Amino acid sequence: MEGSFMALTIREIDTARPTTKQYKLADSKGLCLLVVPSGVKLWRWRYRFEGKEKMMAFGEYPEVGLKEARELHSEARKQWSAGIDPMAERKAVVEAKQNEERGQQRQAENSFESIARDWWKWWHVGKSPRHAETVMLRLEADVFPAYGHKDMEKVTPMDIRDVMLGVEGRGSRDVAKRIHETTGQIFRYAIAHGKATRNPAADFKPRDILLQAKSENFARVDVKDLPELLAKMDDYWGDAITRFALKLVAYTFVRTSELIEAPWPEFDLNNAVWVIPPERMKMGTTHIVPLSRQAVEVLRALKLLTGNGRLLFPGAMDKTKPMSNNTILGALYRLGYKDRMTGHGFRGLASTILNENEFDEAHVEMQLAHLKRNKVAAAYNHAKYLKQRTVMMQWWADYLDAQLALGRKSLAA
Numbered sequence: 172m173e174g175s176f177m178a179l180t181i182r183e184i185d186t187a188r189p190t191t192k193q194y195k196l197a198d199s200k201g202l203c204l205l206v207v208p209s210g211v212k213l214w215r216w217r218y219r220f221e222g223k224e225k226m227m228a229f230g231e232y233p234e235v236g237l238k239e240a241r242e243l244h245s246e247a248r249k250q251w252s253a254g255i256d257p258m259a260e261r262k263a264v265v266e267a268k269q270n271e272e273r274g275q276q277r278q279a280e281n282s283f284e285s286i287a288r289d290w291w292k293w294w295h296v297g298k299s300p301r302h303a304e305t306v307m308l309r310l311e312a313d314v315f316p317a318y319g320h321k322d323m324e325k326v327t328p329m330d331i332r333d334v335m336l337g338v339e340g341r342g343s344r345d346v347a348k349r350i351h352e353t354t355g356q357i358f359r360y361a362i363a364h365g366k367a368t369r370n371p372a373a374d375f376k377p378r379d380i381l382l383q384a385k386s387e388n389f390a391r392v393d394v395k396d397l398p399e400l401l402a403k404m405d406d407y408w409g410d411a412i413t414r415f416a417l418k419l420v421a422y423t424f425v426r427t428s429e430l431i432e433a434p435w436p437e438f439d440l441n442n443a444v445w446v447i448p449p450e451r452m453k454m455g456t457t458h459i460v461p462l463s464r465q466a467v468e469v470l471r472a473l474k475l476l477t478g479n480g481r482l483l484f485p486g487a488m489d490k491t492k493p494m495s496n497n498t499i500l501g502a503l504y505r506l507g508y509k510d511r512m513t514g515h516g517f518r519g520l521a522s523t524i525l526n527e528n529e530f531d532e533a534h535v536e537m538q539l540a541h542l543k544r545n546k547v548a549a550a551y552n553h554a555k556y557l558k559q560r561t562v563m564m565q566w567w568a569d570y571l572d573a574q575l576a577l578g579r580k581s582l583a584a
Contacts, residue, residue: 179204181237184212202244204232214240216247220256227258281366283326283357284319290360298450301432306353313338314350323358323367328374339381348377391516392508394524401571402578403506412494413502415473416484420499420514422466422568424521424539426453427500427514431484432493435474438483443467443561458540459554461561463568521567528566534559 179198187196189210196204205213214229229235229243247257287310295303310319318330331354335347355372362370392400401421407414420430429447438445445460452458462470470483477483484494499514518539525535534556 179237184232184237187212198237198241198244200244200248202229202240204240214243216244218251218257220251225256225258281322281324282319283321283323284315286323286361286366287315287319287357289364290357293360294356299432302450306349309346309350310353313346314354323361324369326358326371328371331372332375332380335377335380344381347381351377390510390513391519392512394520397520398574398578399581400506400508400512400578401575402582405575405579407502407506409502409505412473412476412484413498415469415476416494416499417502417514418469419466419473421517421571422463422469423460423564424517424567425460426518426540427496429458430514431496431498433483434481435478435483436481438462438470440467440470440474452540454540459557459560460538461557461564463565465568465572466564524570525563525567528570530563530566531556531559534563538563 179196183196184204187204187206189206189208191208193205193207195215196206198204201216201218203215203217205215207213212232214232214235216227216229218225218227227247229240229247232240235243250257250260291303291307291310295306313334317334318326321330331351335350338344338347338350351372355370358367358370358372361367404414404417404421407417416430420427423430423445425447429451432451433445433447437447440462443462443464443466445462447458447460449456473483477485480490482490482493484498486492486494503509503512503514522535522539526532537556538560
């Protein structure tokens with residue numbers, strides 16, 4: 172029922188006062204303002220659709236003013252005149268918007284970045300904080316900007332490839348390989364948790380797209396030059412802590428990073444053993460280093476300098492972080508061995524000399540942590556050949572001391 176009434180004015184609306192019963196102020200073409208006893212004023216339109224009487228609301232005055240109410244009413248009448256139920260249409264629009272928002276929320280929850288962050292929270296437990304932070308920073312810097320926003324099911328092998336090639340292009344081939352590895356781990360996690368159905372990183376290997384890496388040969392002196400090197404290292408005039416690092420990297424022939432990042436709790440000096448946890452090892456398994464008598468002596472002397480802290484070799488500026496990876500290399504450079512010797516070079520020397528002196532190759536490789544072991548085997552085998560390796564490590568330390576004595580004689584001559 173639309174009746175013919177005079178159009179409302181702002182003054183009439185503002186001066187309308189509530190009564191004990193609700194009443195209506197009619198505008199044109201069926202639009203009216205319902206004034207309820209509480210004083211609230213509501214815009215309403217009564218209409219009939221398919222034989223049923225309906226009441227459509229347009230909001231509350233003054234939040235919805237007279238002009239806006241008429242515009243809303245006019246649009247609704249156009250739909251009604253076209254055979255469309257305006258209330259049903261509005262409901263459909265609201266539901267469509269809600270469905271779209273829910274879809275966007277589901278997509279955000281199932282985006283690569285969202286799943287990757289969930290994976291990281293699960294994965295980083297037990298990992299070294301430094302390594303875990305590096306993995307996340309790599310994702311944030313290179314991966315998330317490229318396809319972090321994408322739904323897991325929409326990430327393609329080409330997305331991964333493009334990021335890897337871009338990283339390789341700036342001279343970071345190893346980082347490109349790690350991006351491929353990490354992305355694959357994230358997808359396996361997603362599949363296991365019902366967030367994805369396939370792993371696009373499994374469609375290719377890094378070597379399928381990256382340029383072949385040059386073989387990495389760590390510089391090392393010839394065996395005949397070892398005595399002079401040891402004598403110069405023993406007389407190193409620089410920082411005492413660096414001199415101890417040089418001695419320990421020679422006695423233990425571990426990887427440089429495994430030494431300089433080592434915390435004191437890993438060492439049992441009374442039992443002459445160093446146990447490196449899997450999260451700090453390249454192969455991801457526990458590694459035992461039998462400590463020679465000489466190595467224990469160096470460690471006890473070092474403990475007087477750095478034993479109050481957590482790290483054997485704290486940084487010069489920040490004691491909570493290890494010394495720079497270039498400290499040992501820089502010391503060797505200052506001794507005159509630039510491009511001739513690295514900390515890593517002692518691993519090659521140890522391998523050559525121990526094998527030449529008829530130590531079992533398996534024992535040597537185990538001590539070098541070259542033997543790949545699955546996690547189940549590693550739980551039982553990290554102490555494999557320990558008795559033989561203990562004897563071998565003491566022989567190696569004695570051998571180095573003998574070579575040091577020869578070097579001193581040579582320099583004194």
